[in-house]
Amino acid sequence: MAVKAAATAWRRTLPETTRLSVRKTYKLFIGGKFPRSESGRTYLVDGDNVALASRKDARDAVVAARKAQPGWAGATAYNRGQVLYRIAEMLEARREEFIARGVSEPEVNAAVDRWVWYAGWSDKIAQVHGSVNPVAGPYFNISAPEPTGVVAVVAPESFLGLVSVIAPAIVTSNTVVVLTGLPQAAITLAEVIATSDVPAGVINILTGDAAGNAPWLASHDDVNALDLTGVTNPELATELERGAAGSLKRVLRPPAEGIDSAAEPGLQPMTALLETKTVWHPKGF
Amino acid sequence: MFEYAPAPESRSVVDIAPSYGLFIDGQFEPGAGSFKTVNPASEEVLTEVALAGPDDVERAVAAARSAFEPWSALPGSERAKYLFRIARIIQERSRELAVLESLDNGKPIRESRDVDLPLVAAHFFYYAGWADKLRYAGFGTDPRPLGVAAQVIPWNFPLLMLAWKVAPALATGNTVVLKPAETTPLSALFFADICRQADLPAGVVNILTGAGDTGRTLVEHPGVDKVAFTGSTEVGRQIARSVAGTRKRLTLELGGKAANIVFDDAPIDQAVEGIVNGIFFNQGHVCCAGSRLLVQESVFDEVLESLKRRMATLRVGDPLDKNTDVGAINSAEQLERIRTLSDAGSQEGAERWSPPCELPSQGFWFAPTVFTGVTQAHRIAREEIFGPVLSVLTFRTPAEAIEKANNTPYGLSAGIWSDKGSRILAVADKLRAGVVWANTFNKFDPTSPFGGYKESGYGREGGRHGLEAYLA
Known part of the structure; x- marks a missing residue:
């Protein structure tokens, strides 16, 4: 009985209204899973120990992205649009969580709207960017856009910026490996993605030292394009662009005028990650 | 003749x-x-x-x-x-x-x-x-x-x-x-x-x-x-x-190392014309040349026999002669590169064949050449030769053809020969190349985008x- 009395006494000392919260562990997002960095390293951001991605994590993410790419490109455009719209729905539902993490309400709203905007492009970009070519001969000649493949992205340091580099890459059937210095917002976005029917590996997110990991991706032979939108150090941008030349990656340089994520993106973020395939087919009876 | x-x-x-x-x-x-x-x-x-x-x-x-x-x-x-x-x-x-x-x-x-x-x-x-x-x-x-x-x-x-x-x-x-x-x-x-x-x-x-x-x-x-x-x-x-x-x-x-894929239902005579045009047009000095011929095994003998017969009729010589099919190699340096890679083809075990043809004594010349028994590991299957040299490989299924066609760091062009429209379009979808020619090759037009x-x-x-x- 003495034991029971002591336990009751202990409970009585707790104030009625407080509860110890369950904290979230912020890990990486690779191949649809949330692994820790294989290096075992973390770093402290706003009181959270977040994963510090390594070179090996970057390589694993490329493997996951490569594996996912044909299936994602093989999905119908309608299906890809539905998946992107689903991301908008899931993000809308979790707006408060991003706001609580310090993303402004207008920015979260704009990010939701950006997913909706890009979702609609899935089955239109080929019509806008492709063509039927009136060649001088009895041939049906058609040019259609196709994904360039695996895209490595250095994301800008804002939530809307992050969404604005991922969405155009995946709506065009590419798969991405994203380097971000916004670990909590990015991994919370990964949770949104993980519940939106995005196939595993289509979006992979590495948190930590973007400048340290970007060179591995820039020179990785199985990466097709490098989006440097988020690189603010011109020397690093130059070094990465040089690294990309080895396998002739498509490179999106950091915008000369700075990033304006609020403006309507236009076609360029999508068309820069598309290849044009032209098919000649004879006509005849 | x-x-x-x-x-x-x-x-x-x-x-x-x-x-x-x-x-x-x-x-x-x-x-x-x-x-x-x-x-x-x-x-x-x-x-x-x-x-x-x-x-x-x-x-x-x-x-x-x-x-x-x-x-x-x-x-x-x-x-x-x-x-x-x-x-x-x-x-x-x-x-x-x-x-x-x-x-x-x-x-x-x-x-x-x-x-x-x-x-x-x-x-x-x-x-x-x-x-x-x-x-x-x-x-x-x-x-x-x-x-x-x-x-x-x-x-x-x-x-x-x-x-x-x-x-x-x-x-x-x-x-x-x-x-x-x-x-x-x-x-x-x-x-x-x-x-x-x-x-x-x-x-x-x-x-x-x-x-x-x-x-x-x-x-x-x-x-x-x-x-x-x-x-x-x-x-x-x-x-x-x-x-x-x-x-x-x-x-x-x-550069390029294009696959020219011939399926068993292809019109063979037409395909052979396309193969010849694909690799011997402009002495093979074409970045989008069909330099890797992929032939379905069941028609390999027929295609090769017909190809060799056709190659024997190619007229190599004076570029200004209106009857000439294959002209001069552009430079001594390029000729040397073609020779080096062709020699590598023989050394690595591929079988080399050229039609009997008399080459002029002055200038830079290379006879139309075909290699059979080529594997994907051979240099002549991987490196751009930029000359009148064709490497022949075989396949059994469309999936194997696609796999082999895409097994290159290049991706400029490709060719598909088949009588079946749905197969052509399905294969064209899978080829990682900027230009795909179906039942034709090396066609160009100012309205038609080109690139790799x-x-x-x-x-x-x-x-x-x-x-x-x-x-x-």
């Missing part, structure tokens, strides 16, 4: 001067040095051309820069008329230019006359029409030119590659400094004369002859806004490195897509 009497085209339609200067700001001027250009079919020196040094590059870029403002300010309809004029002059002088091209390059007159020159004129006509319609092209309501375009082109289609570069650049309001290949400078110099004939404002087009150093100095010049290069993947990499960290826009059209995937480069030339490289 019938014997053919020689039917040479007359050289007298071309008047080659004993020497040529650089074309800068509307004038021919001396350069830092000079070099000779030879007829690869005879090794005869055709003329001497100026070698552009760094000062010449400086002057040409400055001329293009000062011409840029007035040229880009012209109404599109006026720029269009200059381009239409140029197109017409090319048509009018096409016989002269065709003979010149065959003399300097070594390609058969039949090809320079029937393929290169008509396409050159068509390209200028096509882009002329865009000059006053750019706001409808889908690149924004107020598309702007970039400025000065540095353009470096190869020796395999000298005037056609010039047209692919110059026509869209001028239509969009850019000005140009172009460097033709070291071994084929003449048609570009004749084009300079055509610009004068068309009264094109001075400085809008500048032509610098020279070698690799001239090209490097040009693309690295800080006064250049746009670089367009067609050539080897290795040089493409160097250029991509050199423009890193600048605001220069870059398009690259590089992967290490075959980036950007497109031709068609509406071709405007993008020159617009901001």
Whole structure:
């Protein structure tokens, strides 16, 4: 009985209204899973120990992205649009969580709207960017856009910026490996993605030292394009662009005028990650 | 087989001067040095051309820069008329230019006359029409030119590659400094004369002859806004490195190792014509050449027998003879490369075959050659030979054909031979290549975008897509 009395006494000392919260562990997002960095390293951001991605994590993410790419490109455009719209729905539902993490309400709203905007492009970009070519001969000649493949992205340091580099890459059937210095917002976005029917590996997110990991991706032979939108150090941008030349990656340089994520993106973020395939087919009876 | 009497085209339609200067700001001027250009079919020196040094590059870029403002300010309809004029002059002088091209390059007159020159004129006509319609092209309501375009082109289609570069650049309001290949400078110099004939404002087009150093100095010049290069993947990499960290826009059209896939239901005679056209057209000096033949096993014997029979009828020799099918290899250096890689093919165990054919004693020649028993690991299956050398591999299923076709760092072109439309379209979807020819090969058209995937480069030339490289 003495034991029971002591336990009751202990409970009585707790104030009625407080509860110890369950904290979230912020890990990486690779191949649809949330692994820790294989290096075992973390770093402290706003009181959270977040994963510090390594070179090996970057390589694993490329493997996951490569594996996912044909299936994602093989999905119908309608299906890809539905998946992107689903991301908008899931993000809308979790707006408060991003706001609580310090993303402004207008920015979260704009990010939701950006997913909706890009979702609609899935089955239109080929019509806008492709063509039927009136060649001088009895041939049906058609040019259609196709994904360039695996895209490595250095994301800008804002939530809307992050969404604005991922969405155009995946709506065009590419798969991405994203380097971000916004670990909590990015991994919370990964949770949104993980519940939106995005196939595993289509979006992979590495948190930590973007400048340290970007060179591995820039020179990785199985990466097709490098989006440097988020690189603010011109020397690093130059070094990465040089690294990309080895396998002739498509490179999106950091915008000369700075990033304006609020403006309507236009076609360029999508068309820069598309290849044009032209098919000649004879006509005849 | 019938014997053919020689039917040479007359050289007298071309008047080659004993020497040529650089074309800068509307004038021919001396350069830092000079070099000779030879007829690869005879090794005869055709003329001497100026070698552009760094000062010449400086002057040409400055001329293009000062011409840029007035040229880009012209109404599109006026720029269009200059381009239409140029197109017409090319048509009018096409016989002269065709003979010149065959003399300097070594390609058969039949090809320079029937393929290169008509396409050159068509390209200028096509882009002329865009000059006053750019706001409808889908690149924004107020598309702007970039400025000065540095353009470096190869020796395999000298005037056609010039047209692919110059026509869209001028239509969009850019000005140009172009460097033709070291071994084929003449048609570009004749084009300079055509610009004068068309009264094109001075400085809008500048032509610098020279070698690799001239090209490097040009693309690295800080006064250049746009670089367009067609050539080897290795040089493409160097250029991509050199423009890193600048605001220069870059398009690259590089090497290839195209698969030409023959399925068992293909019309075999037609396919064999396509195989021959795919690899022996222009002596195989074609970046999109069908240099890897993938034949379905069940028709391998039939295709090979028919191919060898057809190859035996190819006439190799004088490029100016209208009956010639395969002309001269462009240079001693290229001939050496073709020999080295072909020898590697034999050493690595592939079986080599060429039809009996007598090659001229002067000049640079290589007999049409086919290798069988080639595996994907062989150098002749992986490296671009850029000559009349075909590597034959086999496959059993469409999936295997696709796998093998895509097993290359290149991705410029591919061919599919089949009677089944649904199979053609399904396979075309899976091939990682910028141009896919179904039941045809090596077809080009100014309206049809051309360019590579992967290490075959980036950007497109031709068609509406071709405007993008020159617009901001």
